[in-house]
Amino acid sequence: MAEEAAVRAQAETVRRLKQDKADPDEIAKEVAKLLDLKAQLGADEGKHKFVLKTPKGTRDFGPKEMAIRERAFKAIVSCFKRHGAEVIDTPVFELKETLTGKYGEDSKLIYDLKDQGGELLSLRYDLTVPFARYLAMNKITNMKRYHIAKVYRRDNPAMTRGRYREFYQCDFDIAGQFDPMIPDAECLKIVHEILSDLQLGDFVIKVNDRRILDGMFAVCGVPDSKFRTICSSVDKLDKVPWEEVRSEMVGEKGLSPEAADRIGDYVQLHGGLELIERLLQDPKLSQNKLAKEGLGDMKLLFEYLTLFGITGKISFDLSLARGLDYYTGVIFEAVLLQQENEHVEEPVSVGSVAGGGRYDGLVGMFDPKGRKVPCVGVSIGIERIFSILEQRLEASEEKIRTTETQVLVASAQKKLLEERLKLISELWDAGIKAEMLYKKNPKLLNQLQYCEDTGIPLVAIVGEQELKDGVVKLRIVATREEVNVPRESLVEEIRIRTSQC
């Protein structure tokens, strides 16, 4: 206890020094002291009260959560496979320098590993940068792949509201030099298919283009050097109102109020083909080369999306920015809309469930000769989807099974453990999913109760009479019906009776 108090006191000292903007050397000295104290606490095993928990921002998945998770993954993977993707996997950590300079202001959220000798390592922050590294390392110029894995972000808990520091991403990306907007349109089609398939309620997929944003910043009078940081401010518009974003631009980031107001006029625009056409005629934007390129491609994209029949859920939205540094073209983000039955006048966004975009320069950052491989991809954020599926399951009457056991091997009398072991071994070897209670002499009632509790549909009961007669008594749990089955046809009988389950 005393050690913990010492750590807390020292942490407070450090916090105060930082707040007072004290001499950096002094802060460094006190931080070192804090680390020493923490290390002592860690090493001082067993002597202090043990905290029984998972690390902050993480959670376990129990069998019920896993069943829901696997349902969601199944829908997502089957969509990715329907679109002809291969699958890869990469290590959970990368060389620290692999991640350096890819995430803009979010880089501070990267988890680093302790230097224990050897390479400096960081946990992956997304699956996009490892994919780009994989392409460059293997000199692959053409690939459609998916990757489902956990990523790690030291997100500020004050900002989070139910967000996790360890969470799954389900990524689908298309790498290669192709004709414009065909792969981009497929990525949006995939988001549309998955969100429809999972029946998560109404949604909208917002689309924009980094080139349109950059062109807009230029014509609004934002200096080149401020493009990225102003882009980060715009990215906050889905969470905070324009006035706050404006004051960040002007106050913290030193943008002129006039430029900010001009941006304000643009970022409130959203619509479809007609908005694209209007902006192509916009006297300022249409003079900007980047914006014009972006708008031209956006028009092409909408044509393809029309052929896919999904423009009803797509909104060209000039406020969509996305914070990551590596995007170079189309960007998009899918948000779920609040359900109508919640008595809200207009559907309100309740959170992003997918995002992505084009990143034509990222692979080149890894290639020794800077050779570019254009890429576009989408990432499905599964955590919000999990919680919606969880809530829905709780609300429904459905009882979810967490095992697939077909039959319990049981006995009606004592001293039949050996017979149960022999029978269950036969069943396992025939591929039947079977369980038994790990007791020498379990009561029949307890064995039947176990089936009720876990949803096992059949019981194979051995008794002395059955052994003599060469049969097994098969009980159907739901109907309580019992039939004697010759031992040699038991496997077949179980297969038939559980094929409809």
Add this chain to the structure above:
Amino acid sequence: MAEEAAVRAQAETVRRLKQDKADPDEIAKEVAKLLDLKAQLGADEGKHKFVLKTPKGTRDFGPKEMAIRERAFKAIVSCFKRHGAEVIDTPVFELKETLTGKYGEDSKLIYDLKDQGGELLSLRYDLTVPFARYLAMNKITNMKRYHIAKVYRRDNPAMTRGRYREFYQCDFDIAGQFDPMIPDAECLKIVHEILSDLQLGDFVIKVNDRRILDGMFAVCGVPDSKFRTICSSVDKLDKVPWEEVRSEMVGEKGLSPEAADRIGDYVQLHGGLELIERLLQDPKLSQNKLAKEGLGDMKLLFEYLTLFGITGKISFDLSLARGLDYYTGVIFEAVLLQQENEHVEEPVSVGSVAGGGRYDGLVGMFDPKGRKVPCVGVSIGIERIFSILEQRLEASEEKIRTTETQVLVASAQKKLLEERLKLISELWDAGIKAEMLYKKNPKLLNQLQYCEDTGIPLVAIVGEQELKDGVVKLRIVATREEVNVPRESLVEEIRIRTSQC
């Protein structure tokens, strides 16, 4: 470049000081300097040559490796489900103190995360300790679960030979208070089923018991305080000859030569029921309470394994120790034997592919009141299995497909991109796995070649005549046969033609 040279030079300085067993303070000072240099190097982004690689001891899985990995997982998971297991997942890192004191001499191999403020974290070293933490945290006293996930060990590369620092474990464990040896026997049955199913060649499952080992150490005259460290030495017997282990015991660990020689007599013993019976009569061992308990349970275990019909592959082996601290009863390890066709007189072990044992005290270490939950489990180490499956696939003629695409949507003439997009969208919406080339006007030959390269069995060709006639030309790649299919029955036709593939 200069910075890297400085780091290398400083690393050499540190190495030399350690080798010369210099003053610890001096070493610490130089280590701190090394860390500073490394941090500078890390922060100095982009200025030095970028190393394009995965971290040491890790690797990517490309689509081919993933196909093999998924085959192996499928066999393993279907066995775990056959035995009625639920599935869970836990975070990749745990609080550092969760892992403290569980792994004996292996603890130095744990990866720690950098202290970036907040909790001290470590990457999981196995799936057993997180499972015990999960049980204690959720007050679960009874559970059969599996867990397949990556674990992390900073293994000394000099010792490794093809071992990885990030690798999968596939764990199956049974937690709960049950009649003796029934769950233990099931774990061995599972190992037997999986290794047989994967057809990895001949194997043997070595079995021992911590209580027999401890009893043996006691009767050989090993002081109590040296049990664990002597156990670690015995654990090396599968890799190094007895003489080396003996000199470690006597030289480094200060055991008397007489005690070491007595151990040497025991650890060469291996056999089956008859050896157990003989040791139960051993004048020294039979006087030791722990050893007697262990031998009694071992006898019971062999009776159950006889009922399962698997004793042919089981060897009671007194040299089996297993290094981890948490085992309390039965321990076991499966090793593959070298193939006969390699002209070796006696089958030689080529490496462990599964291991496990009973750990009755581990959950209690996490419970605030020390309540125990007895557990037994097995861990399948998948890396060696992967490489065997990979080699076998390479040797075979089998061409492995890495996608499941059923049909390529192609066009025979130019200016049909829109028609291809419309058709492929229809197919996707009907659940057909379909691809198209991302080109406005691809050549038919290139489209057909793509199918040959990737194994896509069908091509749906749209042309102007077909559009007029309301049909699609379906080409069977293998036979080059072509049939005109009415557009409205295309989906059904593709389903029928690919159901046998």
